Amino acid sequence: MMSDERTRHELDQLKSGIVDLYTEEELGKKLDRFHREGKPMVVKAGFDPTSSDIHLGHTVLMNKMRQFQDLGHRVAYVVGDATAMIGDPTGRNKTRKVLTRDEILDHAKTYATQAFKILDPQKTEMVFNSTWLFKLDFMKLIDLASKYNVARMLEREDFKNRFKSGDSISVHEFLYPLAQGYDSVALKADVELGGTDQIFNLLVGRKLQSDYGQEPQVVMTVPLLVGLDGVQKMSKSYGNYIGVTEPADGMFAKVMSISDDLMWNYYELLTTVPVDEIAAMKNGIQNDTIHPRDCKVNLALFITARFHGEPAAREAKENFYREIPSNLAEYPVTLPDGGLALLDLIVQIGFTESKAEARRMIQQGGTYIDAQKVSDVALKITSKDSFVLKVGKKKIGRVNFS
RNA sequence: GGAGAGGUUCCCGAGUGGCUAAAGGGGGCAGACUGUAAAUCUGUUGUCGGAAGACUACGGAGGUUCGAAACCUCCCCUCUCCA
Numbered sequence: 485m486m487s488d489e490r491t492r493h494e495l496d497q498l499k500s501g502i503v504d505l506y507t508e509e510e511l512g513k514k515l516d517r518f519h520r521e522g523k524p525m526v527v528k529a530g531f532d533p534t535s536s537d538i539h540l541g542h543t544v545l546m547n548k549m550r551q552f553q554d555l556g557h558r559v560a561y562v563v564g565d566a567t568a569m570i571g572d573p574t575g576r577n578k579t580r581k582v583l584t585r586d587e588i589l590d591h592a593k594t595y596a597t598q599a600f601k602i603l604d605p606q607k608t609e610m611v612f613n614s615t616w617l618f619k620l621d622f623m624k625l626i627d628l629a630s631k632y633n634v635a636r637m638l639e640r641e642d643f644k645n646r647f648k649s650g651d652s653i654s655v656h657e658f659l660y661p662l663a664q665g666y667d668s669v670a671l672k673a674d675v676e677l678g679g680t681d682q683i684f685n686l687l688v689g690r691k692l693q694s695d696y697g698q699e700p701q702v703v704m705t706v707p708l709l710v711g712l713d714g715v716q717k718m719s720k721s722y723g724n725y726i727g728v729t730e731p732a733d734g735m736f737a738k739v740m741s742i743s744d745d746l747m748w749n750y751y752e753l754l755t756t757v758p759v760d761e762i763a764a765m766k767n768g769i770q771n772d773t774i775h776p777r778d779c780k781v782n783l784a785l786f787i788t789a790r791f792h793g794e795p796a797a798r799e800a801k802e803n804f805y806r807e808i809p810s811n812l813a814e815y816p817v818t819l820p821d822g823g824l825a826l827l828d829l830i831v832q833i834g835f836t837e838s839k840a841e842a843r844r845m846i847q848q849g850g851t852y853i854d855a856q857k858v859s860d861v862a863l864k865i866t867s868k869d870s871f872v873l874k875v876g877k878k879k880i881g882r883v884n885f886s
Numbered sequence: 887g888g889a890g891a892g893g894u895u896c897c898c899g900a901g902u903g904g905c906u907a908a909a910g911g912g913g914g915c916a917g918a919c920u921g922u923a924a925a926u927c928u929g930u931u932g933u934c935g936g937a938a939g940a941c942u943a944c945g946g947a948g949g950u951u952c953g954a955a956a957c958c959u960c961c962c963c964u965c966u967c968c969a
Contacts, residue, residue: 649965650966651964651965652963737922740922740923741923742923743923744921744923744924745924746923775921776921776923777921777923838932838933839935840931840932840933840934841915843935844915845915847916847930848915848916848917848929848930849916849917850916850917860936862936862937876915876916
């Protein structure tokens with residue numbers, strides 16, 4: 485039958501790059517039904533509005549969502565404004581900033597504009613889970629909570645670990661998976677996508693849906709992108725991320741800073757370069773016909789071009805190899821009558837947090853004025869001539885005096 | 887409610903009343919090396935100060951003492967066992 489063939493083809497496409505899939509049969513059935521009845525599936529994915537930046541890690545997931553859209557399905561893009569209030573309590577000593585309503589809306593908005601670099605806005609519905617979660621009264625909440633038990637909750641990796649090592653787990657944290665699962669009930673989701681770290685929550689959704697008499701959603705996870713440090717997952721809070729709105733130069737440079745090993749991971753998850761080409765590159769490096777650096781340059785070009793276009797990517801590459809980039813950040817500074825201590829200047833333009841840190845930078849030989857190493861900690865600037873200031877390997881800019 | 891163990895700098899973790907801005911590790915940063923990579927090595931890692939030095943820090947508030955992260959009191963928080 486025709487529909488079978490089509491289903492199989494689509495299934496293969498959707499399965500590529502997926503880590504977990506529960507279950508393939510169900511997904512096949514849903515696809516079949518779509519082909520028969522024409523009713524698009526609701527593909528759900530949730531996003532935490534605690535920060536407003538989308539980074540490359542998110543794009544792995546979004547590419548998959550886009551794939552569903554291209555096959556005619558609809559994406560329910562859930563802004564977790566209600567669940568954000570539960571938050572992630574691992575950093576207990578840090579008082580987590582409670583976001584105001586406005587901040588969340590703000591984040592959601594900038595988030596969306598970034599997301600639509602990848603997603604099809606026509607086929608995306610942005611929904612806030614407070615819409616239904618805030619309507620749950622106490623009785624309904626109890627009912628929801630009764631659908632799951634503690635032993636199973638403790639199966640979740642991070643709960644299990646914290647329980648074992650004797651760390652605190654607040655009761656309300658148990659509500660997080662339930663709330664997220666309830667989102668699926670409220671949306672009657674057909675499919676939910678998430679990173680592999682979400683697997684537990686996604687499966688709770690399946691369970692809850694059948695408890696509420698719905699057909700359980702298909703659950704699919706995509707691999708987590710490792711951050712620039714090569715160890716932890718890419719995340720804003722670890723500061724090891726590349727944001728999709730970052731300037732081309734920075735994006736290029738950041739990709740270049742990853743390790744050679746990590747490069748292959750990025751090739752697989754972030755580019756459309758076919759596997760056999762990737763294998764060929766690895767081979768070339770093995771027998772010394774290709775320099776790994778060149779492979780990384782191509783990777784950086786690919787990623788940068790995706791968000792900034794080809795020409796900008798090429799320019800970023802040139803800048804990367806130039807001693808001093810052509811489009812330096814400019815720092816206008818007012819020069820006081822008595823002159824300005826270099827230390828103060830460094831702090832003033834935000835290159836270091838404190839003067840002590842700036843002093844260290846100079847003492848350790850990481851500070852340059854117009855490519856001239858600065859050795860005098862007490863250096864005072866008296867002339868209004870502008871110069872290029874470099875502090876450490878990353879902070880560089882032109883200082884203009886007035 | 888009862889018994890016990892704890893809360894130390896970004897994180898983990900040591901700390902005898904003065905020699906402790908506080909060992910050690912991790913992480914970060916800088917330098918060397920290199921491919922403006924990784925790995926490795928070295929240094930550095932509270933603030934102000936050119937420096938000498940000063941100031942602020944060991945859950946919170948008081949107290950003892952010439953002197954407290956360390957001793958006492960109360961409070962807050964976490965964990966374990968019992969109920």
